[in-house]
Amino acid sequence: MSTLTRLDEPQFSPHTLNKFATLMAAGNGYLGLRASHEEAYTDQTRGMYLAGFYHRSSSVETTELVNLPDILQMRIELDGEIFTLISGSILDYQRELDFASGELRRRVVWLAPNGKRYQIECQRFLSAAQHSLVCSRIAITPLDDSANVTISSGIDATQTNSGRQHLDETSVRVFEQRYLQGCYRTLDGSNEVVISSFCAVPAESCSSFYAKNRRLTQHCSGKIGKGEAFSLVKTSWIASSLDADYHAQTCSYVTINKLIQCVEQGYDSLLAESAAVWQSYWQRSRVIVESENSQDQRALDFALYHLFAMTPTHNERCSIAAKGLTGEGYKGHVFWDTEVFLLPFHLMTQPEIARQLLSYRWHNLPGARNKASKNGLQGALFPWESAWSGQEETPEFAAINIRTGLRQKVASALAEHHLVADIAWAVDAYYQATRDDAFMRERGIELLLETARFWISRAVDVNGRLELHDIIGPDEYTEHVDNNAYTNSLAHFNVERAKHYLQQFEIKDVYFTRQADDFLERLYVPAASGENLIPQDDTFFRKPTIDLTHYKQQQGTQAILLDYSRAEVNEMQILKQADVVMLTYMLPGKFTAEQMQANLDYYEPRTIHDSSLSKAIHGVIAARCGRPEQAYAFWQQACLIDLGDEPHSCDDGIHAAATGAIWLGAVQGFIGLTVEQGELHLNPRLPAQWQSASLPFYWQGARIHLKLTPQQVAISVFGKNPVTLHLGEKQVSVLGSQTYLLADFFAPVTGSGTTKGAKP
Template identity: 50%
Template sequence: MKKLEENEFDLRYINKFASLMTIGNGYCGLRATHEENYADQTRGMYVAGIYNKATVNEPSELVNLPDMIGMHIEVDGETFSLQTGEVLSYSRQLNFETGELNREILWKSNSGARYRFTFQRFAAKNDLHVLGTKLTVISLDKKTQIKIVTGINAQQTNFGRQHLIEEKVRVIEGDLIQGIYKTTESGHTIALTACFTCSGENDISHSAKNRQLLSTIKQDLLTGTPFTLEKIGTIYTSLDADIMGKSPEVAGVVALRKYSLDGYDALLEKSAESWAQFWKQNRIKITSTKDFDQLAVDFSIYQIEIMTPAHDERFSVGAKGLTGEGYKGHVFWDTEMFILPFHLFTDPEKARKLLRYRYLKLEHAKAKAAANGFEGALFPWESALTGEEETPEFAAINIKTGKRQKVASAIAEHHIVADIAYTVVEYYQNTLDDAFMRKEGLELLKETSRFWISRAVEEKGQLFIKDVIGPDEYTEHVDNNAFTNYMAWYNVEQALYFMDKYGDSDRVLLERGQEFLMRLYLPKANDHKIIPQDDTFLSKPEIDLSCYKESQGSQGILMDYSRQEVNEMQILKQADVVMLLYLFPDQFPSDVVSENLDYYEEHTIHDSSLSKAIHAIVAARAGEKAKSYKFFREASLIDLGPNPSSSDEGVHAASLGAIWMATMFGFANVSIKDHRLSLKPNMPSEWTELAFPVIFRGSRLHINLTHDKAVITKVAGDDVPIELNGAEYLLTNKVEVSLQ
């Protein structure tokens, strides 16, 4: 399996790699910052669900917890830093297979002595509360002394915003250190506990000052004899306590007492077993002329796994996962539309939990709808732990005017309501989970439908959805956004379908729904086969976007034009109509698909990281292999490309989900059609083989594609109906079809 590698110490990339090489397990994420301090290095450890408002007027944000990784290391009285002395060799690897981050350095100190340092760490996958770190130092040239200062450092902030009160710092029974912290507004308690094991005799002392609880370890270093320091840590919060019935303080100590004797290597082995199991059930294997493609997909799957809090349905996935503070850890439509599909096709129980998250917050969505004068449920554009709208009311201050602009998304970016409904239906189509659908699913569909019915306005005998923002945020406050209208229609249609299926007798809703379906205006392709993005889009002036496309993702257009000016031109951040084509592949004829893909791509800067991979899917399905592969590769570079600061504040979670989606829904062209799992592969010419597992209706399948042949094997579960390039089969054991 591929590893993500960094073979040079380059400070310009320090925060990018800190995000990319995050270790985690869905419970916590730990940025891959170096043990030793560097100026401008942004440390970060986050626990899913632990949000807080720094002050009343600020939105909740994912709390950057006290650091347990930092180490001040002195050998022979000299501070270890890659900025001093000479780095003779450097290599860092994130091993997807084991979940371990590993760094090896051969360092020559200023005084000329050479030392070999190995740093290892992992966040356990089998027990989500456990962090393991291990340092190995070998002095190659001389007998000397090593001194290490490390502990729990609560000076961490979210870019200056402090969310935690240091309630208590302790040394317990002489060998455990523990810090207890409380969030200032949300009132969560976090217990961080750690213990140390060293090779040989050593001298440990502890101290606490200025929000740091530090242990100092001193030991003699013999020439050529490895010195090892293991630091095992645990994280428990009051959110866990709700489930465990044990205080975080006690749980942290109990767990550490249990694990500390095992030692780093044994704990890593157990965690790596869980990872092995995960990969066995989830890996996509690609044979490509470009090795990078395999890395990109492995990386995506690894990241989706560590960002998803599958252990607790009270939380969902933030826009940067648990890798950084971008978007304050908030949950957007990204989760349902870009992250959830992976889980749905590999471990549907996780998909169910993500939908349960929305279900649990229905009351707040209904309250938001009511507050805005609508019926049903209006889900917040940005969501966190409580389910209240977390979108900041005002954007960052405009430094030229000194004024803050109202953020329009929370007011008008209503498509999220239908996105959630769409995903509910997707979930059912794969799982046929009637238990969920009867209760949570139906309620979600009905409440979201109620919203759309009340949201539409009558004009000229038709129903219009006016003043919305579609996914394309460069076009605001428009009427009859095609994406929104089609999605709303589907939302209501599916609600009625399932109401009927389960015998729901809400006649009022049924009638209003039918009326809505009959009268809602759905923009149709014009004479040039172009579906208008909204009522006015196609009449707006066009400009040459090529220079902005060259630096896509940077939002450079906003340096040259105001938002208002951008709004008045045919300029797209991402293409709503292409997204629509992706979601309803059978709704539009192939010439319409091709024309719209071309037209809208020309007007799209791809400043949204959600854009490229969706284009890849639609292009692949349209048989435009070269184009789709190009989009796929470019999407892969959003995080993994050479831009040194593209991912400083975290990875692009949705984009990573979309890379998996491009592989599955584009190149393999998997979909669920008339209750069958359908494949209609469009593999890039550069690929010779694509193999992947799929779960469909609870059965575990394995699919192997080459340009010549498709082999679908049932690994476990009941027989399932499948469709391959239009031909139907019942998969009892294996179906092998020539694709030539």
């Protein structure tokens, strides 16, 4: 395996504190920790979040992921100077997130206003091996003289979510004059979190402890000689009432004991233990590319780092939030992003995680049934935004219009129903990749049936034809339309799959089958016209177009809404993301290369790509159309959604789905690995810049490794049975290692615009 890349912060800037706090955030699926600096900055949003730990601070607010008490902040005084990189001068600055181990490291040489130089080295990691464990180490070396060092750190519960407080401080303790512990309870009394910390300080230093105003603080001070290091190692253990082994009566002692064990083990050993987990993750998942552009590999490593960090694997009642565990954007809610953009990665690298993500939905069927029923419908209407309870968490009203004082109802929760079919789509994908009969019998078929029932009840009869009215597709710039192509197609797919699995698993449900047959026969599915164009909805083609150049240049900022109202945008051919392009991505076997191409060429110029979900999918379709250059351009832009230069693009968290989409673009786009009708297809279209691409993946119980070059593909299958793979129009069956010349399977790519490599 080639060396993992690192993410570097090129320099310290007060303008990009929150961008890098997000990009370099730590996570292990259980906890997320923003990469805020030890020292405080006024513009810096600190954050620590526990997966599933939601609360609603008051009746006028929305349920949100709770920003927990802070454990990483340190107030550092060096010879009376408060350490901050805003004062004095920075003589040297290095900060890097090591993807191989998850360790964040910083080294600063600071010239303080007093004219003295100090070296400050900080390290920290969130354990991938023990998910409650956070370790940090700071070493301060005076370079010019001996120094008086004071460090104040502890557990700071003055943290809020932008002023919204969720926690009562129920107890603060210092055990054995060493171990700090704060216990907190959500204001509604439903959940608790217990945070324990220990600071190992130099023996000759002097410590005192204070608790005041929601802060439990250890002040530690000492004198250190020139060139010697004053080091503080802080070990923290975070537990919550969401943990399976949590008991309110014993958690205080149990967690102190865990902390003591970790403290005894020590930073380096704990880091090694965590790095070993990361290593096995990378071995299981890493996509390696040899590219002219080194940032390609870094983008993939970045994406996969965050795909690990964001994904809760410890509790089926948790799923992946739109910003992972890196920030408070979208309140930590779960969207369709999880099933469509994130689940495919897990399915191919660690399928049990995909199963767990689907189980999250299965556990939440009561909420989905409730929402359907409230709307006079059958089956399961999953909430547009989901948290712990499975109820709809989308705020009823959008933010107030500050000019009019009016609040608009949030339309997505009312009409953006495609996520129901997206969940069914993911269940089908899961079964195809795993043949996990047990899951289907216990949970999968129920999900398919309940989602199918929703669509059957949702359709309206228009002169004998079934239609879906008043819909919002993924393109949220076109609201309340009839027969959105994406939604109708996916709904059809949903019901068809439900019927299919009922038959396959020999489950008798005559009434459903009869209803499904009727629905499948009569549902109107917008189809390609003579020019291969699929209408996005009933009225789309009749709407006028405008020149979008200006807005495409500012994509991602929704600048169009500064010039036009939502209602005006709705009446033009203006797309946030292109639904028909997305549709051809979702159901690859259903469309010809000509259809994919025609729709890409029609819709893309009308698409601003204001959604972070847009670019990478366009890249996959461009690749499938045999346009690797165009695909590569889209993919590179998609890689910059978080990693680009815009200083505030990800202040409130990473675009979780976009990290999944980076992987999708490489794997489904360039490597060309797709599943169609339960079978594995490989149609490589490496961009000219890539000399090779390789990835490990799982398929129906077999571990497979692929390595592609422009000339050949080397396939290794580790399993008992051979794996069948479609290479273009031909099939191969592989067990052990095989290398194939691509020229034997594919006509040479002759340039942009050719359809070679795309399926008829």
